[in-house]
Amino acid sequence: ISQAQTKKFIMSQQRNMLIIVSACTISHIIKATHQFCWVFPAYFQLNSVNAIMQSTYVYTHYLATYSASVTLVIFSPRVRKLLVSRRRNEEERIATTQSYLIIRLFFSKSVYFRTPFFFFFKLTGLLGCISVVGFIIASRFQIPEEQAWIFKLGYV
Numbered sequence: 380i381s382q383a384q385t386k387k388f389i390m391s392q393q394r395n396m397l398i399i400v401s402a403c404t405i406s407h408i409i410k411a412t413h414q415f416c417w418v419f420p421a422y423f424q425l426n427s428v429n430a431i432m433q434s435t436y437v438y439t440h441y442l443a444t445y446s447a448s449v450t451l452v453i454f455s456p457r458v459r460k461l462l463v464s465r466r467r468n469e470e471e472r473i474a475t476t477q478s479y480l481i482i483r484l485f486f487s488k489s490v491y492f493r494t495p496f497f498f499f500f501k502l503t504g505l506l507g508c509i510s511v512v513g514f515i516i517a518s519r520f521q522i523p524e525e526q527a528w529i530f531k532l533g534y535v
Contacts, residue, residue: 395454402450410443 413435420428451458 398454399447399450403447406443406446410439413439 413432417429417432417436419425420432
């Protein structure tokens with residue numbers, strides 16, 4: 380491979396990584412802004428604005444959650460190749476899920492994963508899962524506000 384081809388390949392990779400990182404950053408800024416704006420209606424008890432913020436949460440949440448995956452599939456030929464490859468076994472597919480990784484961290488015997496950082500990481504992962512499940516349950520059933528507090532633990 381010539382030096383010009385190597386430089387062209389590196390520039391292409393860097394451009395793709397810039398696009399991926401930019402998409403992820405922008406989507407997380409949008410979600411963070413949405414959650415920050417959610418504080419004011421909750422504090423001032425503006426129920427109509429709070430209802431609007433709750434109804435739009437799903438869009439910002441899924442935008443932030445899946446922007447990295449979608450941009451990686453679009454801009455990375457290697458990821459597309461690995462995604463379509465038939466050689467992946469079941470264990471590799473399971474290991475890619477975030478919930479599986481959090482569960483593995485919870486039950487890990489390693490002292491390294493018992494540090495305060497990983498405790499906070501595992502706690503926020505668990506509370507995030509509770510939050511998502513809570514929103515799914517709240518969208519399916521009528522739950523009084525006095526009983527819905529348990530589903531909002533993810534925002535603590």
